[in-house]
Amino acid sequence: MAQHRRRRTTALALGVPIALTAAGGLAYGLLPGGQPKASAASTAVPAWATATADGFASVNALGQNGTYGGRDGQIVTVKTLADLEKYATAAEPYVIVVAATINMDPVGKEIKVQSNKTIVGSGTSGQIVGGGFFLGAGVHNVIIRNLTIRDAYQGVWNDKEHDFDAIQMDGAHHVWIDHNDLRHMADGLIDVRKDSTYVTVSWNKLSQDNKAFGIGWTENVVTDITIHHNWIRETEQRNPSTDNAAHAHLYNNFLEDVAGTDINSSYGNYSRGATKMVLENSYFQGITNPVIKDSTATIVQKGNTFVGTSGRNESGGTAFDPKTYYAYTLDATANVPSLLKSGAGPRSSIGTTAATTKAAATTLTVAKDGSGQYSTVQAAVNAVPANNASRVVIQVKPGTYRELVKVPSNKPHVTIQGTGTSRKDTVIVYNNASGTQKPDGSGTYGTGGSATVAVDADDFQARNLTISNDFDEAAHTDIAQQAVALRTSADKVFLDGVIVSGDQDTLLVDTAAKEKLGRVYMTNSYVVGNVDFIFGRATAVIDKSVITLKKRYDGTSAGFVTAPSTAADRKGFLIANSTVNGDVSAASFYLGRPWHAGGDATLDPQTTVRNTSLSAAIKSTPWTDMSGYSWKDDRFAEYKNTGAGSGAASTNRPQLTDAQAAGQEVADWLGDWTPTAS
Numbered sequence: 001m002a003q004h005r006r007r008r009t010t011a012l013a014l015g016v017p018i019a020l021t022a023a024g025g026l027a028y029g030l031l032p033g034g035q036p037k038a039s040a041a042s043t044a045v046p047a048w049a050t051a052t053a054d055g056f057a058s059v060n061a062l063g064q065n066g067t068y069g070g071r072d073g074q075i076v077t078v079k080t081l082a083d084l085e086k087y088a089t090a091a092e093p094y095v096i097v098v099a100a101t102i103n104m105d106p107v108g109k110e111i112k113v114q115s116n117k118t119i120v121g122s123g124t125s126g127q128i129v130g131g132g133f134f135l136g137a138g139v140h141n142v143i144i145r146n147l148t149i150r151d152a153y154q155g156v157w158n159d160k161e162h163d164f165d166a167i168q169m170d171g172a173h174h175v176w177i178d179h180n181d182l183r184h185m186a187d188g189l190i191d192v193r194k195d196s197t198y199v200t201v202s203w204n205k206l207s208q209d210n211k212a213f214g215i216g217w218t219e220n221v222v223t224d225i226t227i228h229h230n231w232i233r234e235t236e237q238r239n240p241s242t243d244n245a246a247h248a249h250l251y252n253n254f255l256e257d258v259a260g261t262d263i264n265s266s267y268g269n270y271s272r273g274a275t276k277m278v279l280e281n282s283y284f285q286g287i288t289n290p291v292i293k294d295s296t297a298t299i300v301q302k303g304n305t306f307v308g309t310s311g312r313n314e315s316g317g318t319a320f321d322p323k324t325y326y327a328y329t330l331d332a333t334a335n336v337p338s339l340l341k342s343g344a345g346p347r348s349s350i351g352t353t354a355a356t357t358k359a360a361a362t363t364l365t366v367a368k369d370g371s372g373q374y375s376t377v378q379a380a381v382n383a384v385p386a387n388n389a390s391r392v393v394i395q396v397k398p399g400t401y402r403e404l405v406k407v408p409s410n411k412p413h414v415t416i417q418g419t420g421t422s423r424k425d426t427v428i429v430y431n432n433a434s435g436t437q438k439p440d441g442s443g444t445y446g447t448g449g450s451a452t453v454a455v456d457a458d459d460f461q462a463r464n465l466t467i468s469n470d471f472d473e474a475a476h477t478d479i480a481q482q483a484v485a486l487r488t489s490a491d492k493v494f495l496d497g498v499i500v501s502g503d504q505d506t507l508l509v510d511t512a513a514k515e516k517l518g519r520v521y522m523t524n525s526y527v528v529g530n531v532d533f534i535f536g537r538a539t540a541v542i543d544k545s546v547i548t549l550k551k552r553y554d555g556t557s558a559g560f561v562t563a564p565s566t567a568a569d570r571k572g573f574l575i576a577n578s579t580v581n582g583d584v585s586a587a588s589f590y591l592g593r594p595w596h597a598g599g600d601a602t603l604d605p606q607t608t609v610r611n612t613s614l615s616a617a618i619k620s621t622p623w624t625d626m627s628g629y630s631w632k633d634d635r636f637a638e639y640k641n642t643g644a645g646s647g648a649a650s651t652n653r654p655q656l657t658d659a660q661a662a663g664q665e666v667a668d669w670l671g672d673w674t675p676t677a678s
Helices: 081-088 333-343 377-383 658-662 666-670
Strands: 039-041 074-078 094-098 101-103 110-112 117-121 127-129 132-135 140-145 148-150 167-170 173-178 181-183 188-193 197-202 205-216 223-228 231-237 241-243 245-251 254-256 269-272 276-280 283-285 291-293 298-302 305-307 362-366 392-396 399-402 405-407 414-418 426-430 453-455 461-469 486-488 493-501 507-509 519-523 526-529 531-536 539-543 546-549 559-564 573-576 579-581 589-592 606-610 635-639
Touching (some): 081 101, 181 188, 241 245, 269 276, 269 298, 291 298, 333 546, 333 579, 486 493, 519 666, 531 539, 546 559, 589 606
Parallel strands (some): 117 140, 132 167, 486 507, 507 531, 519 539, 526 546
Antiparallel strands (some): 039 074
């Protein structure tokens, strides 16, 4: 970008925040609330309703090909117990959208869910209070997602009289429990019993209960279960307890016992009976007896972290290789706490009703091995008709695509979506920099032209993939080194579950012109870089994501997270409910500085960072000047941030008042646009 050069004087390991790791876990959008009564629709099925499970729930077995819930049935929205029970117990497949708080009557009631059902909460409004769900023998192909199930507690902590679970299954198979908040029940939160198998439990919050999660209660050794990316906190036992499981794969879970509370853990992960357990890249904090096993059971531990734990921490025996059953990608253990704090549990931006889906999307497939319609992403973009009126989804199979991708302004409504089990499986990468010479000899690319992926089309979406610029700075110190991974200059850009990675100038969120509005919403994602690596004049929100700070090519730590160039009548950057961290030196990074692009004094750059965890890498004076412009003349502020890098209000660290913060919410940035997955 103009007047933007490498500063020489000062001088999510990537992981996955929700879903995020499976492609199915990313197939979310926004639900607008629902009708007064249950309603059915039979038009185009939204992406979240067709999502499928990962882990053991994805395995073809027992006559069931993976777990996809009620995607072949009607979509209904429910707000009453009668309607929820009517559709959940029906013989036909349904996608059941819970759009209200539903109180169980009597307390402890467990609805007997039948096969081929998806039960999903509408945003955060889907809540089940005082009871839960029961999946009996032979019930199969059930998805329970994005719900809060809570408060069947009867006043007895270790309650042996009331079997009021959030989700109980006795002999069910192919079940996916994903992105729920389960808490404060009368017995356990989840019970997987009596030969239930092919189960995946992912991205849930389990808390405030004596017993979190029990598996087994059978003499048969048949259960196959995957448990990943769950935040289990303030629970005493069964975290989980796994008895006689043939294959138990636990990875990237966060077990937390908070010091100074009345709830104290008695043990963490327990391998019982003849269980074979693989336990990988999980994080245990404050847990007593974090990992224990019977003499007859096995545990193979790999890459786990233990902080403030005590007592037994055991392993032994041989288990199995999960990758012989399904593909998966591990997140770095160090990232797990921040990843799950921002990504586990129900999401406010989930789903869309069929009524709001205007037309069925056209799907194009890309595969390097020739198994798709196209072998490059750009070829698929080229195939999108100009001025297309409806959504085109470009599904990109796992692989590394070294190419430049441009979505021109006359091709709106395009989605580029990786189909792997992790966003790291599908990578679009190139290595142009601002100073790189163009092949035709017409000059250098410039900052904006260096982008690996450039989006000029409105209503663009990307999910479940990595976009990277791997320009080698050390090998090219003689040229301008800004190297953009992703550039957007459009309105209504939705980035969900992606990694955008580079060094200097990683993510350029721009507008088509100074007077044009360009809104960007990024959620459940990672942005990686070091110098001004989130920059531009767009109205952009980074929500529930991880901003990863990276050292310079020479090993030094110094940088700037944001460089907004906001027009005076626009909103700039909002970073909310996120985490800023990285393997860099303490007090070495600024949160931002004002970029008056082209020396334009009329600009009014803005960055607000709120409700975000800041690591010690952030300076105690987190804002700084740029190119002769003082940050104090523009709009830079914080609100209720936490972590070692946060600080109290001062003249060098302005904090919003509660009244000011009420006008700087995500919805204030997005206005009349509700990001919806398509």
